[in-house]
Amino acid sequence: MKEDRLQVNMDEFLPLRDVVFKTLRKGILTGELKPGERLMEIHLANRLGVSRTPIREAIRKLELEGLVTMVPRRGAEVANITEKNLKDVLEVRQALESLAIELACERITEENKEDLRQKLDQVETAVRTGDTGAIASADVAFHDAIVELSGNMRLMQLVSNLGEQMYRYRFEYIKDVTKHSQIMSEHRIMFDSIMENDKEKAATIVKVHINNQEEAIMRKIQKEQGAAAGGR
Amino acid sequence: MKEDRLQVNMDEFLPLRDVVFKTLRKGILTGELKPGERLMEIHLANRLGVSRTPIREAIRKLELEGLVTMVPRRGAEVANITEKNLKDVLEVRQALESLAIELACERITEENKEDLRQKLDQVETAVRTGDTGAIASADVAFHDAIVELSGNMRLMQLVSNLGEQMYRYRFEYIKDVTKHSQIMSEHRIMFDSIMENDKEKAATIVKVHINNQEEAIMRKIQKEQGAAAGGR
DNA sequence: CATTTGTACTTTGTATACATTGAATTGTAC
DNA sequence: GTACAATTCAATGTATACAAAGTACAAATG
Numbered sequence: 001m002k003e004d005r006l007q008v009n010m011d012e013f014l015p016l017r018d019v020v021f022k023t024l025r026k027g028i029l030t031g032e033l034k035p036g037e038r039l040m041e042i043h044l045a046n047r048l049g050v051s052r053t054p055i056r057e058a059i060r061k062l063e064l065e066g067l068v069t070m071v072p073r074r075g076a077e078v079a080n081i082t083e084k085n086l087k088d089v090l091e092v093r094q095a096l097e098s099l100a101i102e103l104a105c106e107r108i109t110e111e112n113k114e115d116l117r118q119k120l121d122q123v124e125t126a127v128r129t130g131d132t133g134a135i136a137s138a139d140v141a142f143h144d145a146i147v148e149l150s151g152n153m154r155l156m157q158l159v160s161n162l163g164e165q166m167y168r169y170r171f172e173y174i175k176d177v178t179k180h181s182q183i184m185s186e187h188r189i190m191f192d193s194i195m196e197n198d199k200e201k202a203a204t205i206v207k208v209h210i211n212n213q214e215e216a217i218m219r220k221i222q223k224e225q226g227a228a229a230g231g232r
Numbered sequence: 233m234k235e236d237r238l239q240v241n242m243d244e245f246l247p248l249r250d251v252v253f254k255t256l257r258k259g260i261l262t263g264e265l266k267p268g269e270r271l272m273e274i275h276l277a278n279r280l281g282v283s284r285t286p287i288r289e290a291i292r293k294l295e296l297e298g299l300v301t302m303v304p305r306r307g308a309e310v311a312n313i314t315e316k317n318l319k320d321v322l323e324v325r326q327a328l329e330s331l332a333i334e335l336a337c338e339r340i341t342e343e344n345k346e347d348l349r350q351k352l353d354q355v356e357t358a359v360r361t362g363d364t365g366a367i368a369s370a371d372v373a374f375h376d377a378i379v380e381l382s383g384n385m386r387l388m389q390l391v392s393n394l395g396e397q398m399y400r401y402r403f404e405y406i407k408d409v410t411k412h413s414q415i416m417s418e419h420r421i422m423f424d425s426i427m428e429n430d431k432e433k434a435a436t437i438v439k440v441h442i443n444n445q446e447e448a449i450m451r452k453i454q455k456e457q458g459a460a461a462g463g464r
Numbered sequence: 465c466a467t468t469t470g471t472a473c474t475t476t477g478t479a480t481a482c483a484t485t486g487a488a489t490t491g492t493a494c
Numbered sequence: 495g496t497a498c499a500a501t502t503c504a505a506t507g508t509a510t511a512c513a514a515a516g517t518a519c520a521a522a523t524g
Contacts, residue, residue, distance in 0.1 A: 061296045072476095
């Protein structure tokens, strides 16, 4: 029997629509719900043990987030991710993360510096262990910390949303062990730039960092598409 | 009898939720629905002549767009716009419009150049007439054209959304007649930079342009807040 | 054999009913 | 008159019922 990972977490005291929203989003981001797959309300409602109403409201939010697309009179399906789409997202992300680190340079305080240094340490420790999952989380935590230092709530929200769009590719850059020393040095330079309040250097290295990620992801996508085309 | 401008437009062949969504958003942006005002489902349903279901789904989307905030067990209310909030939006907008014009420099084609020139002409004509509304539309059209030239769909979507957040302040910069020549010259420089593929100049002038808008809006907000504080 | 039409079924779109909770109001005691 | 408690009311959260539209499949007709 196939195990059904898509389960609502009843521990949280949230409206069902938010629980369903999180559940579906997680399902899409982890790839459990595959691009192009139809999201049928009754089916999901039965599967999650709720009525259609919370399902529908969750879908409305996923729709606006761009994770599902609506086909009139046919319902929702998981949004397809195209190469163009990812390039667009990365282009915007580059601009926003540059802005974030520039603002972080301006606005960082002494206490925050120590905190950021710890996050950097965690990245370096994780890289030394070679544990891909640990590297990914430490990397995310480091970047989130920088965005948070910007003090701009809207920026935090947008970067987080754009990050989600690429969740399922987050390992691509990290999986390549030969890049590990490069990753470490990039993070180190970001950290140093912030310490030195060097906005230009900071923005530049962020752009390089994201470009490197983009290359890794694009290689992966093209491989996927090649495989798909060959399998026809 | 007070006229009720908040009416659904039945001409459109859209699901009711989308009609309601557009109607409510318009109401919020134009100020008909004021910040802090509660959006009660039954009330709105009666007012718009539909059931609660489409209302609720529309609110879910407005929630994710940031135009309404949810209070648990109390429902939705129109989001308050704080000075901090607007500054955050403008900061992000500056980064994104800079990106847009840089990309436009790279990607513009000969046909598009003529089109953009026309949009510039319309701005200049509107400024000469002094018609605030005409200037505002021509200005929006010019900026939209630039963002479109970027060829980045995600960027278009985000800039458009951020623009909405500030819709009700869109006249502040334009209303000041003494700034009109400045507006014209800023647009002219943006146009020229794109023609010359001068990314740096383009990004710089966009930042100046948005900074000027920010100043005008901030003056307005502070005046509003001063009036509110004095009226206590 | 292909094409078209009709019918049944699936799924969404919308409305309404029921449950639950929070707030407000009223009443009573001190 | 004030404070506190009980009750009522109003609004959201959730479920379900009904209507409309689209799809698929089968039968009939050319």
